[in-house]
Amino acid sequence: MSAETLKYTREQVETMEVAPGAEHEKLEGWVPELASEAALCDALEKAFDYRGDITITLKSGERFEAFVFNRHTGPSLADSWVQYFLPNVEGKQKLGYSQIARLEFTGKDRAAGKHWEDWVKAYNERKAAGEKNIGLHAEEID
């Protein structure tokens, strides 16, 4: 999410009891229509915010999966770029918006599907059943 949307006055902020949480947009599997420059920019903004890999197809026909971690949207596509990491490749990669033909949100969204409330319910049930050493463990990555 960018900082474009101005929403709260200082008075609203100072009197707020509970901060609203974020609504997660379900983007996993999404293939945006890139019919216009605005649509491409919008899709790349979402790709930047997405916590999974994106499959990028270039106008040259090259296709690869990458984690997009940065973007710069300039006055034109020629001035705009994304930065990304490729699996098993060291160093940051950079690509101009104008080279991109297709985007697919193919990677698992690592910020979705944690089902916190489900886990709390499961925890309480396991606890009530007398189970010990209950935990939500980080995913194995090796």
Added chain:
Amino acid sequence: MAIPISQMWTVASYVVGKRLKGNKRYPLVLMLEPLFRCNLACAGCGKVQYPPHVLKRMLTPEECFAAVEEAGVPMVSIPGGEPLLHPRIVEIVEGLVARKKYIYLCTNALELKRRIHEFTPSKYLTFSVHLDGEREHHDYAVCREGGYDLAVEGIKEAVKRGFRVTPNSTFFDGTDPNSVRRHFDQMMAIGVEGMVLSPGYSYDKAPDQNRFMGRARVRKLFRAILSNRKKEWKFNMSPLFLEFLMGDRNYDCVPWGMPSYSIFGWQKPCYLLQDGYTETFKELMETTEWDKYGVPSGNPQCANCMVSCGYEAPAVMEGFGSWKGFVGMVKGTFNMYKDDHALKMLNEWKNEEEGPLVQITKPAAALEETKA
């Protein structure tokens, strides 16, 4: 305040020097994230949700040193991820100590007891151990039973070996202030240097999106916790920042005060928000549109934030940058903040009916303790 005089002197000299040079925007602490990999999956954390190939990436010691030199800060906080999972973390710490930087190594301490022998005690090195309250509260917040016991074992071992240790607690909606005060007693009895506290920030990538306090509730909670202090309690934080949390002071966010550097680069605009990255610190300072952030901007992502990475820097800058601030800081150090209204609030504190984030036991049980 529990911070050693040598550290205070270093920070004071730095702040005064910047002020004399007329610098309006300068960093105080570098938030250096050498990796995002973690061995916990906490409900309120939005820092570690990345694909495995990203979690495997790490900053080299050389990249860490270059970032520290570039920012020119007197203090470095090393969060993550879990820094003790970095295979070269000892080298990073030793390199920063050699540069005479005051380091806060932020760890969940699951690995601390096992790895403590690799580190050398120094006035420059503090283990800032993630501990979100008493045993059940902490284990629930980090979603792992036994997490508290491991962390406390690590703390005790580090204290025994002569390290500086500061338990670092983040509080979410549903926190029981009476339990937090008991937690302070327990930690000070172990012999830690001082406590570090923070309200939780509403990370939009965190698994639990329902337990973030707004500013009014944060102030109420911290007034209950921090009023009527015991003389044994020490805090490794600016007294002015603690007054900010209690609602006695107001500051605007200073996001450049604690800039963040990671495998992605220099993070715009702050440690908590991700609105892009720059290759250099200079570029971060010059190209970030700072007026898009903080409460005056109306940015909803900044609405509930009262976190130290935005608000402790202005407190420290005021404390060492003006006589009025300095006097306030000295008074705050020795003030017990007697407050009858806060005491009444504490004694009548009611926990929420539905199971809050940091509460495993049924609320009724905790309520009985509060009434006692």
